[in-house]
Amino acid sequence: MTLHLKAVHVHLGSAHILHGIDLDVRPGEIVCLLGRNGVGKSTTLRTIMGLVAPSQGELSFEGQRIAGLPPHRVCARGIAWVPEDRRVFASLTVEENIRVAAEITGPRSAQARAEAAIAPFPDLRGKLKQRAGTLSGGQQQMLAIARALAAEPRLLLLDEPSEGLAPVMVAAIREAIVQMRTRGIAVLLVEQNLQLALGLGDVFYVLSRDAVVFHGSRQDILQSQIIGQHLGIDLRETERA
Amino acid sequence: MTLTSSTIGTAASGRTSALVTIGVGALALAAILAAPWLAKPFTITLLTEAFVLAIWAMSLNLLSGHAGLLSFGHAAGFGLGGYAAGYFAREVSADVILSLLFAEAVVFIVAALAGAVAIRLSGVAFSIVSLCIAQVLYQVAIAWRAVTEGMDGLLGVPLPRLFGATIKNGAPFYILVSVVMMATLAGLALVLKSPFGATLRAIRTNDIRAASIGIDVRLHKWLAFVISWMLAGLAGGLMVFLKAGTTPMSLHWSESGNVLIMTIFGGLGTIVGPVLGAVCFVFLHDVLTSTLAIWQFVFGLIFVVVVIAFPSGLAGLPAQFGKLRWRFSR
Numbered sequence: 065m066t067l068h069l070k071a072v073h074v075h076l077g078s079a080h081i082l083h084g085i086d087l088d089v090r091p092g093e094i095v096c097l098l099g100r101n102g103v104g105k106s107t108t109l110r111t112i113m114g115l116v117a118p119s120q121g122e123l124s125f126e127g128q129r130i131a132g133l134p135p136h137r138v139c140a141r142g143i144a145w146v147p148e149d150r151r152v153f154a155s156l157t158v159e160e161n162i163r164v165a166a167e168i169t170g171p172r173s174a175q176a177r178a179e180a181a182i183a184p185f186p187d188l189r190g191k192l193k194q195r196a197g198t199l200s201g202g203q204q205q206m207l208a209i210a211r212a213l214a215a216e217p218r219l220l221l222l223d224e225p226s227e228g229l230a231p232v233m234v235a236a237i238r239e240a241i242v243q244m245r246t247r248g249i250a251v252l253l254v255e256q257n258l259q260l261a262l263g264l265g266d267v268f269y270v271l272s273r274d275a276v277v278f279h280g281s282r283q284d285i286l287q288s289q290i291i292g293q294h295l296g297i298d299l300r301e302t303e304r305a
Numbered sequence: 306m307t308l309t310s311s312t313i314g315t316a317a318s319g320r321t322s323a324l325v326t327i328g329v330g331a332l333a334l335a336a337i338l339a340a341p342w343l344a345k346p347f348t349i350t351l352l353t354e355a356f357v358l359a360i361w362a363m364s365l366n367l368l369s370g371h372a373g374l375l376s377f378g379h380a381a382g383f384g385l386g387g388y389a390a391g392y393f394a395r396e397v398s399a400d401v402i403l404s405l406l407f408a409e410a411v412v413f414i415v416a417a418l419a420g421a422v423a424i425r426l427s428g429v430a431f432s433i434v435s436l437c438i439a440q441v442l443y444q445v446a447i448a449w450r451a452v453t454e455g456m457d458g459l460l461g462v463p464l465p466r467l468f469g470a471t472i473k474n475g476a477p478f479y480i481l482v483s484v485v486m487m488a489t490l491a492g493l494a495l496v497l498k499s500p501f502g503a504t505l506r507a508i509r510t511n512d513i514r515a516a517s518i519g520i521d522v523r524l525h526k527w528l529a530f531v532i533s534w535m536l537a538g539l540a541g542g543l544m545v546f547l548k549a550g551t552t553p554m555s556l557h558w559s560e561s562g563n564v565l566i567m568t569i570f571g572g573l574g575t576i577v578g579p580v581l582g583a584v585c586f587v588f589l590h591d592v593l594t595s596t597l598a599i600w601q602f603v604f605g606l607i608f609v610v611v612v613i614a615f616p617s618g619l620a621g622l623p624a625q626f627g628k629l630r631w632r633f634s635r
Contacts, residue, residue, distance in 0.1 A: 167504075214518075215518060
């Protein structure tokens with residue numbers, strides 16, 4: 065098991081945000097976390113990353129407990145996070161954005177890590193010296209993913225990577241996620257774009273009212289009524305579209 | 306990272322820019338080293354003071370401009386370095402290297418402890434805590450009479466000695482300060498171009514995001530804090546030899562304000578900006594105080610106008626004029 069969450073509860077101030085989440089991600093698997101806005105999908109990712117402390121429950125990665133670790137230590141264990149607003153370091157160049165992450169595990173193989181990170185994104189190759197803040201939204205998303213890959217993670221947390229992007233960019237992001245799977249990187253994907261999620265995911269979790277209400281394979285989710293009940297989407301309509 | 310054909314144009318313009326920088330740098334270096342033969346002794350004294358303050362401003366620029374920790378108490382490292390170097394020179398040895406090494410050791414110890422507390426905060430909270438730390442040291446300098454001689458100040462610091470020879474005020478001390486200032490400038494430029502510099506800028510942009518890609522934000526902020534204080538201590542140590550003493554005012558919040566003005570005036574977050582800011586500050590101060598009774602008002606007015614008209618400071622002027630030229634040429 066790569067990532068294991070058991071009965072994880074999260075409180076933010078007096079608000080009870082997550083009510084005992086159970087979630088597993090296996091090596092090389094793409095796991096999709098679905099749900100309406102505000103059900104705690106992003107909070108789940110932030111909790112795994114150490115940005116939010118769980119108030120109760122088990123959180124382990126590759127058999128080691130990660131609850132309570134600061135974000136940089138979680139990252140050192142092999143988990144990287146691409147947040148939903150894809151905020152890159154705007155004043156740094158594209159190359160610097162990637163190098164900053166690649167240098168963390170030591171300067172010796174930083175070059176090779178940076179090369180491998182940018183490989184899935186040929187669009188960025190011609191823009192290495194350009195300031196990241198001047199890239200388009202899609203290119204910034206690619207850079208945010210490349211930056212996360214530069215740390216050579218074994219698990220990548222992706223928070224709504226297709227949000228606000230043109231279809232051509234969504235296709236490029238999709239291709240990059242497929243490449244990650246072939247490289248053996250597990251992905252925990254939070255995504256509102258159901259078509260993208262259903263096309264990529266191996267395992268699906270649906271969150272509703274801050275708890276997991278469904279867990280199963282693509283086949284299971286397609287056969288169940290869960291999407292209509294909890295996401296308010298008619299799958300037949302989605303497939304026709 | 307390898308270059309592709311589409312980045313060759315960028316590389317070529319980068320080379321042109323590097324050549325211009327080297328050319329301007331060589332001219333500035335020649336002018337600085339030729340100054341003792343070309344300028345009047347009083348101008349040399351002002352330049353010496355300006356270069357010492359430039360080191361101090363560069364240290365603040367590292368902390369505030371690059372690491373994003375705006376300090377309202379940067380007189381702390383400067384004043385502490387001054388007291389430590391001055392005390393060592395007067396009581397133990399006037400050797401400038403030993404005095405500065407002693408000052409750096411003292412500043413390192415205090416900065417390591419103060420930094421461990423201060424960097425846990427950010428934004429306004431950090432600024433206020435940095436101010437409080439400087440004010441605590443200011444009160445210590447007043448109260449600890451046995452060492453600091455209270456409000457009278459630490460006076461009678463001898464002329465510095467280097468390899469057994471006394472360095473007199475005027476041109477010899479100016480050369481020493483110029484060399485230290487240029488070495489600091491070159492060293493900081495290298496540090497800021499290194500991955501460490503890029504990491505600091507990443508933290509300044511968004512420290513949560515930086516942490517989530519594996520950067521130990523606290524460690525980097527602490528390093529920036531300690532290096533910044535030690536550079537400020539170096540400036541303080543040189544200043545105590547220039548002035549032959551120091552007073553608690555070197556730790557006062559108003560001095561922290563002055564160095565902030567120099568840094569912003571020159572260009573916060575740039576490389577040469579603090580040097581330009583310190584030189585302009587010293588010469589403008591000299592001209593205004595000798596000609597105007599209301600010099601503070603005029604000085605403040607100039608500062609406000611420069612900050613509003615040129616947000617990137619003096620170092621950002623070429624880029625700003627370039628933009629204007631481009632706009633008018635269309």
